[in-house]
Amino acid sequence: MANYGMAFDYKLCxxxxxxxxxxxxxxxxxxxxxxxxxxxxxxxxxxxxxxNLQKDxxxxxxxxxxxxxxxxxxxxxxxxxxxRDSNGIVRLHKNLCDLTMACMYxxxxxARYVDEKNHVTxxxxxxxxxxxxxxxxxxxxxxxxxAKLRYFGDLDDETSEISQVLSxxxxxxxxxxxxxxxxxxxxx
Amino acid sequence: xxxxxxxxxxxxQSSIAxxxxxxxxxxxxxxxxxxxDKKVKNTPYLCNMCxxxxxxxxxxxxxxxxxxNPNKYFPKSRNMLCPKGNAGIQAVYDQxxxxxxxxxxxxxxxxxxxxxxxxxxxxxxxxKLVKIIDEQKDNRSTIAYCNGxxxxxxxxxxxxxxxxxxxxFLDEGSICLNTKLGATQLTIGDIGEMDVAGSDYMIIxxxxxxxxxxTPDSVDMIHAKQKLxxxxxxYTITAQKADEYLxxxxxxxxxxxxxxxxxxxxxxxxxxxxxxxxxxxxNLLQEHILSCQYTPKWAEEKTHIPAEKIQQIAKEFFxxxxxxxxxxxxxxxxxxxxxxxxxxxxxxxxxxSINKKGGIIFGKPIKLxxxxxxxxxxxxxxxxxxxDGIVYGSQKGGSWLNFREKVIGNTAPYPVKAxxxxxxxxxxxxxxxxxxxxMLKGMDLVVVxxxxxxxxxxxxDVILPECTYLEREDxxxxxxxxxxxxxxxxxxxxxxxxxKSMQEILKGLGKKLSVPLFDVSSKYDEDxxxxxxxxxxxxxxxxxxxxxxxxxxxxxxxxxxxxxxxQFDENVYKSLRERxxxxxxxxxxxxxxxxxxxxxxxxxxxxxxxxxxxxxCYLKKLEKNGFDAIPTWHTRYDFKTKKNSFRLITGRYITSxxxxxxxxxxxxxxxxxxxxxxxxxxAKSLKIKExxxxxxxxxxxxxxxxxxxxxxIAPQVxxxxxxxxxxxxxxxxxxxxxxxxxxxxxxxxxxxxGCATMHETDVTIRKL
Numbered sequence: 001m002a003n004y005g006m007a008f009d010y011k012l013c014x015x016x017x018x019x020x021x022x023x024x025x026x027x028x029x030x031x032x033x034x035x036x037x038x039x040x041x042x043x044x045x046x047x048x049x050x051x052n053l054q055k056d057x058x059x060x061x062x063x064x065x066x067x068x069x070x071x072x073x074x075x076x077x078x079x080x081x082x083x084r085d086s087n088g089i090v091r092l093h094k095n096l097c098d099l100t101m102a103c104m105y106x107x108x109x110x111a112r113y114v115d116e117k118n119h120v121t122x123x124x125x126x127x128x129x130x131x132x133x134x135x136x137x138x139x140x141x142x143x144x145x146x147a148k149l150r151y152f153g154d155l156d157d158e159t160s161e162i163s164q165v166l167s168x169x170x171x172x173x174x175x176x177x178x179x180x181x182x183x184x185x186x187x188x
Numbered sequence: 189x190x191x192x193x194x195x196x197x198x199x200x201q202s203s204i205a206x207x208x209x210x211x212x213x214x215x216x217x218x219x220x221x222x223x224x225d226k227k228v229k230n231t232p233y234l235c236n237m238c239x240x241x242x243x244x245x246x247x248x249x250x251x252x253x254x255x256x257n258p259n260k261y262f263p264k265s266r267n268m269l270c271p272k273g274n275a276g277i278q279a280v281y282d283q284x285x286x287x288x289x290x291x292x293x294x295x296x297x298x299x300x301x302x303x304x305x306x307x308x309x310x311x312x313x314x315x316k317l318v319k320i321i322d323e324q325k326d327n328r329s330t331i332a333y334c335n336g337x338x339x340x341x342x343x344x345x346x347x348x349x350x351x352x353x354x355x356x357f358l359d360e361g362s363i364c365l366n367t368k369l370g371a372t373q374l375t376i377g378d379i380g381e382m383d384v385a386g387s388d389y390m391i392i393x394x395x396x397x398x399x400x401x402x403t404p405d406s407v408d409m410i411h412a413k414q415k416l417x418x419x420x421x422x423y424t425i426t427a428q429k430a431d432e433y434l435x436x437x438x439x440x441x442x443x444x445x446x447x448x449x450x451x452x453x454x455x456x457x458x459x460x461x462x463x464x465x466x467x468x469x470x471n472l473l474q475e476h477i478l479s480c481q482y483t484p485k486w487a488e489e490k491t492h493i494p495a496e497k498i499q500q501i502a503k504e505f506f507x508x509x510x511x512x513x514x515x516x517x518x519x520x521x522x523x524x525x526x527x528x529x530x531x532x533x534x535x536x537x538x539x540x541s542i543n544k545k546g547g548i549i550f551g552k553p554i555k556l557x558x559x560x561x562x563x564x565x566x567x568x569x570x571x572x573x574x575x576d577g578i579v580y581g582s583q584k585g586g587s588w589l590n591f592r593e594k595v596i597g598n599t600a601p602y603p604v605k606a607x608x609x610x611x612x613x614x615x616x617x618x619x620x621x622x623x624x625x626x627m628l629k630g631m632d633l634v635v636v637x638x639x640x641x642x643x644x645x646x647x648x649d650v651i652l653p654e655c656t657y658l659e660r661e662d663x664x665x666x667x668x669x670x671x672x673x674x675x676x677x678x679x680x681x682x683x684x685x686x687x688k689s690m691q692e693i694l695k696g697l698g699k700k701l702s703v704p705l706f707d708v709s710s711k712y713d714e715d716x717x718x719x720x721x722x723x724x725x726x727x728x729x730x731x732x733x734x735x736x737x738x739x740x741x742x743x744x745x746x747x748x749x750x751x752x753x754x755q756f757d758e759n760v761y762k763s764l765r766e767r768x769x770x771x772x773x774x775x776x777x778x779x780x781x782x783x784x785x786x787x788x789x790x791x792x793x794x795x796x797x798x799x800x801x802x803x804x805c806y807l808k809k810l811e812k813n814g815f816d817a818i819p820t821w822h823t824r825y826d827f828k829t830k831k832n833s834f835r836l837i838t839g840r841y842i843t844s845x846x847x848x849x850x851x852x853x854x855x856x857x858x859x860x861x862x863x864x865x866x867x868x869x870x871a872k873s874l875k876i877k878e879x880x881x882x883x884x885x886x887x888x889x890x891x892x893x894x895x896x897x898x899x900x901i902a903p904q905v906x907x908x909x910x911x912x913x914x915x916x917x918x919x920x921x922x923x924x925x926x927x928x929x930x931x932x933x934x935x936x937x938x939x940x941x942g943c944a945t946m947h948e949t950d951v952t953i954r955k956l
Binding site: 012014015016017018020021022024025026027028029030031032033046047048049050051053056058129130131133134140142143144145146147148150151161 | 225254255257271398401784843853869903
């Protein structure tokens with residue numbers, strides 16, 4: 001079975017929000033800024049006065065569930081509603097979710113939100129029940145991205161684009177000190 | 189802290205733990221549908237959310253569009269859809285859409301309408317129009333008609349111009365980019381296309397290509413291995429992404445360009461071989477630039493860009509292999525805009541970056557056959573008057589501000605009594621909205637064809653609901669010059685409610701109007717009277733081309749099939765139906781990885797074509813009319829503002845296409861409203877904090893906005909985005925959100941192309 005992950009050539013991001021809209025339309029996510037499976041986080045600042053601005057450290061980071069190998073949310077759920085699918089994606093048994101929100105508080109990446117339509121917590125699942133379930137090995141955010149900065153695929157397959165790019169380029173993961181072992185990689 | 193210009197999502201994210209369930213009452217109704225794997229149809233279409241026309245495939249489940257995906261076959265759009273493209277679904281299913289024909293029952297502008305049948309709407313228009321044209325003794329130009337950017341504009345012109353006989357067509361060109369088109373055409377004989385992907389050194393003045401996407405330019409910039417220099421009075425995302433950002437005073441880009449030319453000529457950095465072969469009157473340009481002493485030191489005073497920097501950029505530009513001074517695709521900013529664009533073209537020419545890779549290329553666009561129509565001749569129809577006093581101007585789209593001024597000032601040679609407005613929100617799109625309102629109030633008949641109850645629709649006597657781009661097929665379009673292709677907008681779903689395509693609307697209108705208007709003509713037109721005497725009424729009508737609906741007898745589908753098969757072949761037709769696109773190498777596209785493709789093989793791209801052309805340094809016609817034949821700086825171009833005044837500049841967010849996207853809920857959740865960018869130092873001295881409300885007042889009107897203090901804008905300049913402040917209460921989500929720039933921008937226009945100059949208004953601000 002596949003072991004899905006995603007890599008971001010994050011410096012190419014122009015913060016256009018196409019990924020956010022595509023995700024919502026594909027996965028039927030409710031409108032409203034608080035309902036989101038993914039978002040772009042703007043970090044940094046530009047210092048100096050207008051005529052003498054210094055080189056800024058502004059960056060746009062693609063944020064979504066990090067698909068941790070050691071997922072805090074999975075352990076936190078008192079009802080064992082969260083499980084890991086055979087393709088490596090952290091999923092939810094919706095019928096077992098009792099909205100304790102323990103998973104939300106446990107997640108160090110703030111990746112989860114309350115899906116008020118289905119009364120469960122929701123997060124990015126790499127379009128597992130939409131595109132992947134139809135056999136399309138692409139996610140909505142990846143295919144629409146104008147910068148084509150998102151690499152998605154099977155980390156266990158050496159020939160996949162994501163494996164190729166990770167073997168050639170340097171990258172970092174978010175909050176590595178927590179030992180969650182994310183499967184999302186930011187290419188430097 | 190309010191964090192008003194920061195990502196809203198980030199703000200909400202940080203406070204999510206506090207408000208997780210408390211805000212459930214705010215949750216919006218269901219507007220998105222999860223795609224499922226049931227029976228599905230993927231129809232190729234062309235986007236219409238902005239001017240780019242990117243290609244996509246629409247996923248249709250149970251006759252509902254559930255998702256829009258990018259189309260990898262279209263060279264222009266590079267296999268992507270932007271946020272607006274993705275949010276196109278909301279344009280179709282917007283609950284505020286115009287659904288039925290409406291006739292006004294209240295006063296103009298108060299929004300009171302009654303639902304009528306299509307026939308009642310046509311009948312109403314007929315009665316009014318026959319009366320008007322009779323009163324004006326068959327002067328068809330008493331009807332003005334306008335259409336914003338879009339595929340069907342030419343078909344619309346054929347109806348009201350060619351068939352109905354009015355000379356008064358107006359479009360977005362004179363509030364958009366006509367100076368750029370004109371300057372390029374007059375200087376090198378063609379409007380050309382900029383090869384951004386092929387350029388290794390690019391300068392952008394003002395255009396904000398990462399927040400106002402143009403395909404393929406914006407996408408190519410992301411991937412091109414090039415040095416990017418950005419000049420802008422505001423630190424935009426494009427500026428952030430540049431290798432070098434040069435802040436400057438608004439309206440002084442021309443001084444920078446003149447100085448670049450000075451360095452190129454003085455230090456002999458220009459491409460001598462190219463200049464010798466292609467330039468007309470180079471000696472005049474040389475003499476002018478040198479004698480005017482447009483030194484970097486001089487330009488520093490005008491622009492605020494350090495002289496050494498100008499010298500450095502000029503050196504780098506003229507020593508690059510494929511340098512490009514990007515001509516922009518943006519509004520006209522200043523009085524000197526035409527000369528600025530011309531200077532940019534001349535800089536490219538001095539570097540030899542014309543008709544070659546990475547420069548302005550001519551390429552080889554695919555020419556499509558024109559369908560023939562029988563055009564009547566109206567002896568009594570008078571000519572257009574909006575180009576009076578304009579040196580060149582666009583004979584096609586005219587000059588909006590000059591037109592409006594003459595109509596409301598009663599200085600036009602004849603009264604304009606009726607107006608047909610399509611896909612053009614004139615109550616929001618041009619400076620000084622009060623004047624547009626006055627113009628419309630003076631009309632005897634205003635008809636609006638649109639999809640949304642815009643501010644302009646609320647001024648109409650009759651509203652005709654058009655279907656959206658996903659509900660119709662349009663005529664075949666040819667795209668681009670470097671990698672030419674054909675693309676077809678296929679119909680994805682049938683029109684919702686009682687909306688119709690423009691062609692269907694004009695067909696119905698034509699059927700209703702043809703004979704009654706022919707009868708009016710026969711009262712006044714002596715040639716027509718003779719023709720009737722000779723041939724009889726019926727034959728005079730048909731041979732004279734008075735059947736207004738002639739063009740629409742056949743459906744668009746039939747017309748497209750005929751056109752494609754007569755000019756191309758079965759394979760092209762099949763490709764356009766199944767993939768929405770055709771180009772000669774469509775079956776040989778190479779995947780470069782991660783969804784990026786090659787289209788034309790490198791050796792087949794039309795970088796350089798055989799063509800005789802000259803670079804015109806000196807334009808005699810300009811001199812004859814009292815303007816500069818060669819770009820020149822005048823002291824009145826110097827940037828200055830009065831004490832306590834600020835220069836207002838405008839622009840937009842990536843989520844807006846002017847006001848057309850204002851009511852789109854999906855886009856609103858990314859950017860709900862605009863705010864005023866004010867220099868942080870100035871804000872501090874005025875004791876204005878982030879989120880404070882201020883009154884922004886110009887000489888003509890005032891608006892209220894929240895302030896975003898920032899070091900990303902100069903102390904004498906303020907900015908807020910266009911596309912907000914809709915005044916139509918029928919736009920549930922857009923109504924009164926943010927402020928409209930055109931309320932307060934003064935209606936000044938330059939006299940070479942008659943274009944509105946958007947950056948010549950000073951404002952004061954006062955804390956509320």
